[in-house]
Amino acid sequence: MDRRAFLQTSAAAAAAALPWQPAAASAGWRTFETVTRVEVVNPRGVSRAWVPLPLTDDTDWQKAIGNSWAGNALRTQIATDGKYRVAMLYAEWRDGEPAPVIEVTSRFMTRDRAVELGKPLPNAETLTAAERAFYLSATELIPTDGIVRKTALEITKGAKSDVAKAHAIYQWVVDNTFRDPKTRGCGWGDIKSMLESGNLGGKCGDLNAMFVGLARSVGVPARDLYGVRVARSEYGYASLGVGSPNVTRAQHCRAEFFASGYGWVPVDPADVRKVVLEEPPGKLAVSDPKVEAARKRLFGSWEMNWLAYNMGHDVKLPDSSGPALPYLMYVNAETGGEMRDQLDPDTLKYAITAREVKA
């Protein structure tokens, strides 16, 4: 091996060993397409489906381009939850339709997102009193009193600013919860039960809801965002991306808190626990450099190899006789007035594919 080749090989090896490698891709906007195909198998009577759509409002890190659908639905409708602006495509099939099917294509753009804490922005977003109250309020599964507030007060003792409180809660979630691979789906985020039982295992729907509930209970506005991973991680973390175009089971939720001078700050303590459990070779120590790098990075930044659907809680599906959902991150369907299991894409039969669209 000549010196030049040796240096290149050594540099590549060194880079591969570095946690949180610089992104190989451009830091600019990337365009993605998801295709969600839903089939209601063994239909009985009128069938209905609800397919989550990309975030309604454009942000600095995600912009919707458009959606289209094809299939044999009798009628379709884009519905938006009036409280959280949860967008979904509603499809309805007539009684007697032998093979209800709909395919929803969504295009959107994303770019990586980072907030530099320590450098307040002069033009940072602000919240009205009503918005602040909204993002401090309790939801069905995320109370902000009792054991939730008691726990948060202990965690944030001595913390003065919203950033300091949020950071203390983030560290606590990373240090005290764990990713439980046996949790169905992403977990429903019943944080009161988690705290009362002392079982702090779960997935993103549990762990990030824990962050949100604890933060809200001590006056730090916070919210969950529900979505799906759409690409591999460009930062050298196999566990934080998807390895194939099939993203049917790649749903993932994240969290944000609001801090004066910075606006909404992205965090993802659940993904730190995912790195601990799943990053090869697996079951890493919290002190592992890869975990430490992820822990540092995921307080204030998100890699946008992920599509945000919405930030809704207690979502009542239009025209559904079923109860409100803790959140809408999965395809839902019912036939003959009976909801199908949204966490079983084979029973419900839906598939999601994702690809990056190059110019």
Next chain:
Amino acid sequence: MRALVAFAAIGFAAAAGAAELKAWTGGATPELALQDLQGRTHRLADYRGKVVLVNFWATWCEPCREEMPSFERLRQSFAGRPVEVLAVNLGEPVGRVERFLERMPLGFPMLLDRDTGVAKAWKARVVPATFVVGPDGRIRYVHYGELDWSSEPVRKRVAELLE
């Protein structure tokens, strides 16, 4: 207590064959000023006195591609009368739109909504979305989803707007 949420319907479409144009109830007609593939700016206001079909579409949208020839048939069936079609592409590269037109030549302007800002102003979040604008410049009908725009029921609606 579970929060009760109200849902606002933004789009509605019936399956092809049973489709009907829906009367527009969405309020004022948004502005539209976009460049075509040759760089000429088209403003909706410039089409006052004509019935204009504003169609939001994308090459990646199969129903959009399927219904596109029916706009051409509609336009030709009203030849010599003040009926125009403005196709608005959602944020795709010019080259991709041009390649599409090489395969499917169309006789009406192809406008470029590069940042999809116009589509959002028109609430065209699902495509195809087509708005029928009357000679007075106001949206009269809307249809989300695929439709045969050269069908007799649609032609009848357009003809009524010309009376």
